[in-house]
Amino acid sequence: xxxxxxxxxxxxxxxxxxxxxxxxxxxxxxxxxxxxxxxxxxxxxxxxxxxxxxxxxxxxxxxxxxxxxxxxxxxxxxxxxxxxxxxxxxxxxxxxxxxxxxxxxxxxxxxxxxxxxxxxxxxxxxxxxxxxxxxxxxxxxxxxxxxxxxxxxxxxxxxxxxxxxxxxxxxxxxxxxxxxxxxxxxxxxxxxxxxxxxxxxxxxxxxxxxxxxxxxxxxxxxxxxxxxxxxxxxxxxxxxxxxxxxxxxxxxxxxxxxxxxxxxxxxxxxxxxxxxxxxxxxxxxxxxxxxxxxxxxxxxxxxxxxxxxxxxxxxxxxxxxxxxxxxxxxxxxxxxxxxxxxxxxxxxxxxxxxxxxxxxxxxxxxxxxxxxxxxxxxxxxxxxxxxxxxxxxxxxxxxxxxxxxxxxxxxxxxxxxxxxxxxxxxxxxxxxxxxxxxxxxxxxxxxxxxxxxxxxxxxxxxxxxxxxxxxxxxxxxxxxxxxxxxxxxxxxxxxxxxxxxxxxxxxxxxxxxxxxxxxxxxxxxxxxxxxxxxxxxxxxxxxxxxxxxxxxxxxx
Numbered sequence: 001x002x003x004x005x006x007x008x009x010x011x012x013x014x015x016x017x018x019x020x021x022x023x024x025x026x027x028x029x030x031x032x033x034x035x036x037x038x039x040x041x042x043x044x045x046x047x048x049x050x051x052x053x054x055x056x057x058x059x060x061x062x063x064x065x066x067x068x069x070x071x072x073x074x075x076x077x078x079x080x081x082x083x084x085x086x087x088x089x090x091x092x093x094x095x096x097x098x099x100x101x102x103x104x105x106x107x108x109x110x111x112x113x114x115x116x117x118x119x120x121x122x123x124x125x126x127x128x129x130x131x132x133x134x135x136x137x138x139x140x141x142x143x144x145x146x147x148x149x150x151x152x153x154x155x156x157x158x159x160x161x162x163x164x165x166x167x168x169x170x171x172x173x174x175x176x177x178x179x180x181x182x183x184x185x186x187x188x189x190x191x192x193x194x195x196x197x198x199x200x201x202x203x204x205x206x207x208x209x210x211x212x213x214x215x216x217x218x219x220x221x222x223x224x225x226x227x228x229x230x231x232x233x234x235x236x237x238x239x240x241x242x243x244x245x246x247x248x249x250x251x252x253x254x255x256x257x258x259x260x261x262x263x264x265x266x267x268x269x270x271x272x273x274x275x276x277x278x279x280x281x282x283x284x285x286x287x288x289x290x291x292x293x294x295x296x297x298x299x300x301x302x303x304x305x306x307x308x309x310x311x312x313x314x315x316x317x318x319x320x321x322x323x324x325x326x327x328x329x330x331x332x333x334x335x336x337x338x339x340x341x342x343x344x345x346x347x348x349x350x351x352x353x354x355x356x357x358x359x360x361x362x363x364x365x366x367x368x369x370x371x372x373x374x375x376x377x378x379x380x381x382x383x384x385x386x387x388x389x390x391x392x393x394x395x396x397x398x399x400x401x402x403x404x405x406x407x408x409x410x411x412x413x414x415x416x417x418x419x420x421x422x423x424x425x426x427x428x429x430x431x432x433x434x435x436x437x438x439x440x441x442x443x444x445x446x447x448x449x450x451x452x453x454x455x456x457x458x459x460x461x462x463x464x465x466x467x468x469x470x471x472x473x474x475x476x477x478x479x480x481x482x483x484x485x486x487x488x489x490x491x492x493x494x495x496x497x498x499x500x501x502x503x504x505x506x507x508x509x510x511x512x513x514x515x516x517x518x519x520x521x522x523x524x525x526x527x528x529x530x531x532x533x534x535x536x537x538x539x540x541x542x543x544x545x546x547x548x549x550x551x552x553x554x555x556x
Contacts (some may be wrong), residue, residue, distance in 0.1 A: 060088030064315025076136035123418025162544025193219030267308030389541030399535025
């Protein structure tokens with residue numbers, strides 16, 4: 001194996017740490033070397049998680065946290081005690097509904113971009129990192145540096161910092177710095193760049209359609225900046241980049257559409273050699289159809305490591321996947337040098353996070369002093385008050401008041417979440433009722449008489465969704481009938497449309513006279529919206545994307 005320079009960026013290991021990496025790698029049995037390449041999804045009851053980790057001995061886990069802080073602390077302590085090699089413990093720290101369930105509610109990336117204050121992004125990212133560290137979480141698969149260009153995309157949605165490259169760069173670098181300054185490795189994704197294809201990698205291999213010149217001006221700049229800033233890891237996604245592949249092989253044919261996660265051209269030639277990235281490359285989740293589309297798992301699973309990724313993210317059957325690597329070694333597809341290189345980088349990330357050094361394990365007492373504190377809440381609340389963005393108010397409706405708009409008819413989707421079986425009710429109707437409004441929630445299929453109301457309020461709350469081809473304003477589901485889907489009241493009754501997530505609903509409701517984007521649907525964000533529509537707080541957010549979807553029709 002060619003000697004990796006672990007003293008160089010981004011690991012910056014000293015001699016002692018480098019010695020630990022090499023000694024640990026060389027002491028591993030062949031089976032345990034392979035296991036170090038896996039990060040397993042750890043959902044559900046702690047006992048089962050502990051048993052699975054003890055048996056398989058992976059390099060890391062991604063924990064889907066419960067809201068029981070004490071149980072989560074007990075789990076991470078037990079994992080520490082039973083693991084001979086420290087574990088990478090990861091999550092997607094994306095804010096809003098992707099926050100730690102017991103932690104401080106914070107804005108998602110699009111909300112932070114709407115505030116567009118680097119000090120605010122640093123403060124929020126610091127809260128996220130400190131709370132993560134308090135519960136033993138040491139690796140986040142964020143920030144997302146996708147460019148929100150294809151506005152129909154349900155998977156980019158609210159996860160990116162918008163569509164402006166300079167704005168994305170500012171906020172992503174601030175988050176990288178804050179995370180890594182507080183012991184949480186950052187990961188930029190989704191390599192080689194998502195946002196120009198409106199499909200979802202969970203369902204299909206998506207395509208980055210840019211020319212090399214266009215890519216360098218956007219994604220190339222973003223990834224080079226993140227690498228220069230010392231980001232520790234990059235997630236290689238199930239995204240094809242035909243322009244680069246064809247630069248190397250003009251007659252590439254179908255190979256031009258090979259997912260980056262199993263592409264030597266994209267991981268080794270472009271990312272390692274041309275961009276000079278020396279950190280860890282982690283694949284995106286391997287159960288996604290964006291990978292499964294390409295070929296059988298017996299082929300694609302080993303190709304993740306063969307093609308330059310150092311970590312296999314998630315496995316429905318880790319034992320079977322480990323045997324797939326064993327077979328690839330036996331038949332020569334995966335060489336020992338590539339395996340050792342990957343293991344070295346996994347261990348180097350652990351050493352860069354100082355996981356090899358003896359430290360006190362997390363405790364409930366220490367975590368309670370850091371997680372969801374009043375100070376954190378006040379900081380986050382102050383930032384979220386600045387998020388709501390007034391896109392248009394052609395009717396001069398705002399602010400609303402019980403005196404003028406007492407009787408309110410509400411249409412609401414509830415908050416629709418990726419893993420929740422049913423929508424979560426929103427609290428804005430109750431907040432308005434507490435302010436003296438009379439609120440009626442329209443039930444599916446009802447045919448209300450608009451003359452009985454002083455305000456019609458649409459509350460839409462779909463943030464980024466997985467395995468959802470598109471996000472759009474589904475009038476029929478919202479109203480519960482075909483006739484309801486075709487009814488528009490805004491020429492008879494003052495009407496307000498509020499999106500607590502996806503920022504592009506004007507495409508489906510271009511004549512909506514008053515429209516607000518809040519980007520997230522948490523309780524604190526809903527309260528911030530109420531304060532703004534009542535006129536108690538100004539709308540200070542600025543759109544980080546084009547809410548008019550490039551259509552003049554939506555502006556009037």
